[in-house]
Amino acid sequence: MTITIGLPSKGRMKEDSSAVLARAGFTVTAVGNDRSYRGRVEGRDDIEIAFLSASEISREIAAGTVDFGVTGEDLVREGLAEADARVEFCARLGFGHADVVVAVPEIWLDVDTMADLGDVAADFRARHGRRLTIATKYWRLTQQFFSGNHGIQLYRIVESLGATEGAPASGSADIIVDITSTGSTLVANHLKILTDGVILKSEACLVRARKPEHEGNPVVAEVIAAVRGAL
Ligand SMILES: Nc1ncnc2c1ncn2[C@@H]1O[C@H](COP(=O)(O)OP(=O)(O)OP(=O)(O)O)[C@@H](O)[C@H]1O
Ligand SMILES: O=P(O)(O)OC[C@H]1O[C@H](OP(=O)(O)OP(=O)(O)O)[C@H](O)[C@@H]1O
Numbered sequence: 001m002t003i004t005i006g007l008p009s010k011g012r013m014k015e016d017s018s019a020v021l022a023r024a025g026f027t028v029t030a031v032g033n034d035r036s037y038r039g040r041v042e043g044r045d046d047i048e049i050a051f052l053s054a055s056e057i058s059r060e061i062a063a064g065t066v067d068f069g070v071t072g073e074d075l076v077r078e079g080l081a082e083a084d085a086r087v088e089f090c091a092r093l094g095f096g097h098a099d100v101v102v103a104v105p106e107i108w109l110d111v112d113t114m115a116d117l118g119d120v121a122a123d124f125r126a127r128h129g130r131r132l133t134i135a136t137k138y139w140r141l142t143q144q145f146f147s148g149n150h151g152i153q154l155y156r157i158v159e160s161l162g163a164t165e166g167a168p169a170s171g172s173a174d175i176i177v178d179i180t181s182t183g184s185t186l187v188a189n190h191l192k193i194l195t196d197g198v199i200l201k202s203e204a205c206l207v208r209a210r211k212p213e214h215e216g217n218p219v220v221a222e223v224i225a226a227v228r229g230a231l
Helices: 014-023 054-063 073-079 114-128 139-149 164-170 184-188 218-229
Strands: 003-008 028-030 038-041 044-052 068-072 087-092 098-105 132-136 155-159 175-180 191-202 204-209
Touching: 003 014, 003 054, 003 218, 014 028, 014 068, 014 204, 044 054, 044 218, 054 068, 054 073, 054 204, 068 073, 073 087, 073 139, 073 191, 073 204, 087 218, 098 114, 098 164, 114 132, 114 191, 132 139, 132 164, 139 155, 139 175, 139 191, 164 175, 164 184, 175 191, 184 191, 204 218
Parallel strands: 003 044, 003 068, 132 155, 132 175
Antiparallel strands: 028 038, 038 044, 068 204, 087 204, 098 175, 098 191
16 A cells, blocks of 8 residues: 655745655655656655645545645644544644634723633624624634634634735724734734634644554554654
């Protein structure tokens, strides 16, 4: 059985992903030319590389069309219900750090915690004639955090596909859930993170699709051990 590893073909995780595999002893080369979407590992006919975007990798792991992938924990948990039952987070790779956070306008002076936000959400319809709106592309993580962890049910998610931090100022949503690393985009948009508003501390991970045929497969065990050993 050939083991397929999905690696980012572009974006912020591309270079670090190939570097971690190289340190683990797997030298990745593109098949054909540099723009090819298939790759191989030098000296290994039992491992194939699929170059995909970070979000495609989480989808392909979910579908089981790749055995392993390097991608952000946020993308896996957002893309997949019951993620821990369906994938194994084999190693945290130490790059691609970003937090998925709840942020509100700085001028909401009396809103600092999720409990404060729950109070705002409960009053919102009476005060404004509509529900509190949240701009995000992380609708699954948002629902789990608001409804599951904090018992906040009165809100509406407005799907945002870009420039999420601009939504409160433009009036398309009241608050946001988005990724932050340096925090400068939030500051520039006059938003503050709630003190208990960090939903997930994400980083790049080696992720394995849980498949019965991996049981006892020496290449699967070797990939995990080699990547862990390279950290
Ligand atoms: N400042 C940041 N902004 C956005 N994502 C970040 C940041 N820092 C780290 N990441 C992580 O990078 C990953 C997304 O990577 P990237 O933006 O390169 O993907 P992409 O190639 O744009 O994917 P796609 O085009 O499929 O959306 C996510 O897991 C995210 O958590
Ligand atoms: O906390 P910061 O360091 O300011 O980073 C956070 C911002 O970076 C990302 O956007 P980016 O401009 O990289 O574009 P993308 O959403 O297309 O990845 C992300 O969507 C945030 O908007």
